Amino acid sequence: MNTGVLSAKGVCKSYGDNQVLQDLDLDIQPGKIYGLIGRNGAGKTTLLSILTAQNTMDSGEVTYNGKSVWENQDALNHICFSRELQPTLFTGPNNLKIKYYLNTASIFYPNWDQEYAQRLLQEFKLNPKKKISQLSKGQMSMVTILLALASGADITILDEPVAGLDVVMRERFYQLLLDDYAKTNRTFIVSTHIIEEAASVFERVIILDEGKIIENAETDELVNEFRYISGHQEEVDRACQGLEVLTTRETGRHKSCGVRGSAAQLAQAAQFDVDIAPMNLQNVFVALCGHGDEG
Incomplete structure (x- = not known):
């Protein structure tokens, strides 16, 4: 057609x-x-x-x-x-x-x-x-x-x-x-x-x-540009340098951030002592449009 x-x-x-x-x-x-x-x-x-x-x-x-x-x-x-x-x-x-x-x-x-x-x-x-x-x-x-x-x-x-x-x-x-x-x-x-x-x-x-x-x-x-980075607060802060941080959650000294970046930037973040997990489309939508509601 x-x-x-x-x-x-x-x-x-x-x-x-x-x-x-x-x-x-x-x-x-x-x-x-x-x-x-x-x-x-x-x-x-x-x-x-x-x-x-x-x-x-x-x-x-x-x-x-x-x-x-x-x-x-x-x-x-x-x-x-x-x-x-x-x-x-x-x-x-x-x-x-x-x-x-x-x-x-x-x-x-x-x-x-x-x-x-x-x-x-x-x-x-x-x-x-x-x-x-x-x-x-x-x-x-x-x-x-x-x-x-x-x-x-x-x-x-x-x-x-x-x-x-x-x-x-x-x-x-x-x-x-x-x-x-x-x-x-x-x-x-x-x-x-x-x-x-x-x-x-x-x-x-x-x-x-x-x-x-x-x-x-x-x-x-689009989805491949987004990740969750979590771990010790100071280590997460170092891993997130240069990335766009969209959401942040902190519990004690543990921190989790929803971030956006290029493939090279995300690969660089993986070199730190942090856990990195993928986002799905719904996660991406909430990160972009939540305006802090989920943070």
Whole structure:
């Protein structure tokens, strides 16, 4: 599948006095699985809704293949944003049926795969005649996953797709996503709070913090820059010289630091009498975005 580049340049968005996105730049390259992670209120859903022309921005531009996505159906035909369904609407309970969402998607997305949608309905044990208000949170997540995967869209975006799913269904979702990616090589962006079990799926990770993208990197390369260094306080201090120290914990004369550095710097630190342990993506996220909460 040959897709174009989805780009955001200088995007700003505020709600009243709250600046949610600040002069944000982002390029989504084709044929990759991106993870979008950030704390609550970091601006993830706002960013995704702006990328897909479902929300306005105060300034900046969003383009697909160099053309604005705003009021551009040709561009939006290539992009699916499957967001969390709600059991209630402004008018009361969400009495729309699952089949309504499927029928709407089949009209909107040129590459909609009806056969695949039917297979997923059966696998997820979803009754298409059921109203959204009658579904559990996990079942609503299954509907959003079904819509995203069956859309066939070149760029497929899922916002918190595993909310309410048990661990078995979360694993099944990621396997379905990987199977689809292997078959189509389309671009996926997955926003999630459940970081570690998704980390192995993400080729690239985008970390959003206080309205700014602070990291956009290959997942393995990013994680390899981080370590925990622990031991006697004075020895840890010597080992950490030249490294960026992000977190610190002290108990008596024992000290543990979360650090970031180059391969050469981390190798130098290993020459001291300290214990060095790797971080996983969740550890990296907390170190970068915890703002001292974990220290």
